[in-house]
Amino acid sequence: MTLSVAVADLPGLIEPGKWVFVPGSSGAPQAFMEALQSSQENSRDLRLLTTYVPGINALDMTRFHSSAQITGLFMQPGLGEAQRDGRYRHLPLSYAGFNRHLADAVDIDLLVIQVSPANSHGQCSLGPAVEFVSTALRKSRRTLALINRQTPYLENSLSLSYTSFDYVCEVDTPLPTYAPDCNPDALAIARHIAPLIPNGSALQLGLGKVPTALSKSLCNHQGLRLYSGMLSDGFLELAKAGALDEKFAHTACVLVGSQSLYEKSLDWPNLTVRGCETTHDPRTLLALTPFVSVNSALEVDLFGQCNLEHANGRCISGAGGAPDFARAAKLSAQGVSIVALNASLGTGRGSRIVPRLSSNAVTTLTRVDVDYLVTEHGVASLAGASVHERAHAIISIAAPEFRTELSQAWASIAEHL
Structure with a gap:
């Protein structure tokens, strides 16, 4: 059964000490992260695995509980101290290497993804960002889908049945944008x-x-x-x-x-x-x-x-x-x-x-x-x-x-x- 969850209740889905996977880039579930960081107590003993990308998705370790540990595929400016004391773990892997690591060595308790509203067939599209979700789905015990009104339904992106989600949460969040200058x-x-x-x-x-x-x-x-x-x-x-x-x-x-x-x-x-x-x-x-x-x-x-x-x-x-x-x-x-x-x-x-x-x-x-x-x-x-x-x-x-x-x-x- 798919359960509907309010944004304020999203942190309650996290089980201390178990892995939560959060994708990055334009698929970053921002409403979930904002709810998680609304109080440091929400992230007590959090184990978060993420592919947040520098310049697109910012990570601020001061907004997490001191017991939280975040593992990422990228370093970002400002994470040096957190890496030195073990609160941030940078994995020196390429995308192909990380995909294998995810498939072979990681068991995810909660996968958090962002998808489009369902179409007439009850399918939700991952829209502009699939990233590692295909692999993570096979390794995750539970899936939370943020149904984002601003995520476009792309026919040639991965789509998932609404009924396949354990939890859903309706959100209306702008997607991260990226616009480098050209000198x-x-x-x-x-x-x-x-x-x-x-x-x-x-x-x-x-x-x-x-x-x-x-x-x-x-x-x-x-x-x-x-x-x-x-x-x-x-x-x-x-x-x-x-x-x-x-x-x-x-x-x-x-x-x-x-x-x-x-x-x-x-x-x-x-x-x-x-x-x-x-x-x-x-x-x-x-x-x-x-x-x-x-x-x-x-x-x-x-x-x-x-x-x-x-x-x-x-x-x-x-x-x-x-x-x-x-x-x-x-x-x-x-x-x-x-x-x-x-x-x-x-x-x-x-x-x-x-x-x-x-x-x-x-x-x-x-x-x-x-x-x-x-x-x-x-x-x-x-x-x-x-x-x-x-x-x-x-x-x-x-x-x-x-x-x-x-x-x-x-x-x-x-x-x-």
Whole structure:
């Protein structure tokens, strides 16, 4: 039997010490989280597993009871102290790795999801965010569905029967939006990337300034097939320009962007939202030819190792799906793995291209996962290049004021190779 629960009573569904799973991005059940955090006592001995995404879903540990423990796939600024004292646990896993972890090692007591109102057949759509819900459903003892009036019913998203839910709660909550700006450096980087992407490519784009700019730079392409972890408003821009393959099921595990994206997604029957067990599955990705992956980095060294997670010595994000997509693009027939970044931190602030990754940084993408590095100063082709050739190519796209310093550093490193 499906029980209806008021928002104020939602925290009462949590059993202390047992796992609650809360998805992130545009599928974040915000009404549940607000109810949970309305009093710190609600989260006493809470064990929360979440895929909240930095820049889209904020986590504030001060709103939870000191006995609560939250486990997440991403770090966020401000969570460092909570991680050090064990209240926040960051899992260093890619999306594919987390999906396996969820399937093999986690038993969920309560799964909290957000869905559309039921259609005439009693089916509720997960709308713009499926993410890990398909896998979590198989591992959860109970399911709470927030029936959100503002979640669109997408025909090509996962739908669930209203009667399959243990609890339902009627809410009317705006979906999280995401709208990165597009600056001149990002546009310059995008113009360098565009020629590397053949017409007809299956294309993965991350989120951020460069992917936003790249969507603008690809409007004259033809037959592009989007297959990504997350798709944003760039999909609408490319569709309007006629750059997409109209017969292909353009696919993501999450749509996250403007309110217009959520509304207009209803007009595109070939826009598909699937779970990460599909979108990040290496067998699926390897079958997409040619598959081109474009990801951003915070720091790259002269070996071609890429740090996507640490800035200024602190972890601020997670690997996300970048390792899954980059490795698949590198190994697929005619595939291309591209990593893009600004060459510098800003005037007088230092270079993002460094001799070696910082001692307190991590290697998110190894040097064997990247074909091209791109900055606003050009393209470094790494595929088929020797260690020394790669280093010189990378130096050539660094900010000009740092190239001499980088060349001297490489000369010192090369003495020990």
